[in-house]
Amino acid sequence: MGWNELFFGGLMVIGLGAFLFFGRFRAGKTQRERQDKIRWRKH
Amino acid sequence: MSKHNALTTFGRSGNPMFRGEVFKPDATFAETEASGRMTLAGTVNKTGILLVLCLVTASFTWNIFFGTGDPAAVSGFLWIGLIGGLILAFITIFKRQWAGVTAPLYALAQGLALGGISAMFEAQYPGIVIQAMGLTFGTLGVLLLAYKSGLIKPTENFRLMIVAATGGIALLYLVSFVMGFFGSSIGFIHSNGLFGIGFSLFVVAIAALNLVLDFDFIEEAAEQGAPKYLEWYGAFSLMVTLIWLYLEILRLLAKLRSRN
Numbered sequence: 001m002g003w004n005e006l007f008f009g010g011l012m013v014i015g016l017g018a019f020l021f022f023g024r025f026r027a028g029k030t031q032r033e034r035q036d037k038i039r040w041r042k043h
Numbered sequence: 044m045s046k047h048n049a050l051t052t053f054g055r056s057g058n059p060m061f062r063g064e065v066f067k068p069d070a071t072f073a074e075t076e077a078s079g080r081m082t083l084a085g086t087v088n089k090t091g092i093l094l095v096l097c098l099v100t101a102s103f104t105w106n107i108f109f110g111t112g113d114p115a116a117v118s119g120f121l122w123i124g125l126i127g128g129l130i131l132a133f134i135t136i137f138k139r140q141w142a143g144v145t146a147p148l149y150a151l152a153q154g155l156a157l158g159g160i161s162a163m164f165e166a167q168y169p170g171i172v173i174q175a176m177g178l179t180f181g182t183l184g185v186l187l188l189a190y191k192s193g194l195i196k197p198t199e200n201f202r203l204m205i206v207a208a209t210g211g212i213a214l215l216y217l218v219s220f221v222m223g224f225f226g227s228s229i230g231f232i233h234s235n236g237l238f239g240i241g242f243s244l245f246v247v248a249i250a251a252l253n254l255v256l257d258f259d260f261i262e263e264a265a266e267q268g269a270p271k272y273l274e275w276y277g278a279f280s281l282m283v284t285l286i287w288l289y290l291e292i293l294r295l296l297a298k299l300r301s302r303n
Contacts, residue, residue, distance in 0.1 A: 004170045008177030015177075015184030016094075022191055023087040027262050030193035038202050038256075040263045 081269040081277070086261050089278035093150040097282070100124070100154030101161065108162035117159035124156030135279055142275035149279060153286055164293055168300045175293040179285060182251050190258045197259045205256060208249045235298040243295040250288040257281050 001009075026032065104120045131149040135142050165172045189195045219229045231238045261277040 002170075005173055008173045011177035011181040012173070012179075015180030015182070018184030019180070019187050020087055020091060022187055023090075024084040025191065026083065026266075027191045027258075028193045031190065031196065031262075032266070034196060036196070036198045038197055038199055038259055038263070040260055041267065 079271050081265050081271055081273045083261065083265045085271070085274040086265065086277045086281075089146075089274050090281050093146060093278050093282045094285075096147055096150040097154035097157065097286075100151045101158030104155050104158030105162045108159060108166070112166075114163055117162065120155045121159035124152045124154065124159070127152035128156060132283065135276070139276045140272050142272055142279055146275045146279035146282070150282060153282070157286065157289070160290070161293070164297055168297055171293065171296050171300065174296055175289055178292050178296075179289040182288065183254060183285065186251060186254050187258060190255055190262075195255055197255050201252075202256060205249065205252050209253060212246055212249060235301045240295065240298050243291065243298055247288065247291045247295055250284065250291050253284045254281070254288070257284055 104117045104124075107120070108114070108117045110116075128149055131145050131152055135145040135149060138145070161172045161175075164175075186195070190197075215229065215232070219232050222228050231242055233239065257277070257280050260280070264273050264277060
């Protein structure tokens with residue numbers, strides 16, 4: 001296994017892991033309690 | 044074009060999966076029982092399922108290509124995957140209540156196409172597929188963290204910008220596709236010159252920013268207690284964007300490698 005596979009394979013695992021782990025949590029307060037949020041329901 | 048007209052023309056999200064009326068028929072979210080409501084964890088799990096399904100069929104066509112070394116051996120699967128995926132995507136968009144069935148089928152179909160396409164790129168540029176996958180999922184993870192932490196704050200103007208850019212790119216690809224039937228094409232789309240690479244970088248950036256809109260939609264839908272089937276719909280939308288991002292990164296890397 002070369003550096004290419006190690007680096008990009010590692011990046012893939014970390015990125016996917018971050019999504020699968022952090023994706024379960026609600027966004028921070030600064031994100032949720034804004035006045036200029038996209039109004040998905042309004043449209 | 045006024046802001047209102049632009050939104051009417053292109054839809055309310057950069058991602059065509061998130062049409063404006065997605066929430067409308069489900070205006071009584073609050074009346075849904077807690078067990079029947081969409082959750083973030085449910086959407087993440089379903090995205091994981093779709094990714095695994097896509098990987099399974101992608102491995103199938105990948106192995107056929109490298110087993111035979113003949114592109115013609117996978118071209119049938121490639122077209123089945125592309126056309127089948129397109130039909131299933133439209134069914135999912137217009138009948139999102141069916142997403143629990145159509146989204147997994149879409150992932151399986153797209154896997155057939157992606158496996159074949161990836162294998163052809165890999166045969167020409169060894170090591171390119173792992174690079175594209177690493178960059179795609181790396182982008183997914185980084186943008187998710189940026190969104191969750193509030194570093195990127197999507198607003199109506201942000202959405203309008205992404206919608207307009209995505210619509211423009213889609214139109215350009217459509218024109219190029221039609222011109223292909225007459226033996227012509229828009230040169231810079233496929234060129235490995237500076238302009239061609241700049242165009243690919245722009246498209247990759249727009250595809251990546253579509254992920255932010257996906258996150259925002261999913262977050263908002265879960266926050267509002269949308270029905271459970273929208274978990275599959277949200278996962279499907281993320282898959283559409285991820286597949287687009289992966290293919291654009293693959294094209295960008297191929298352009299860069301072809302200059303050597």
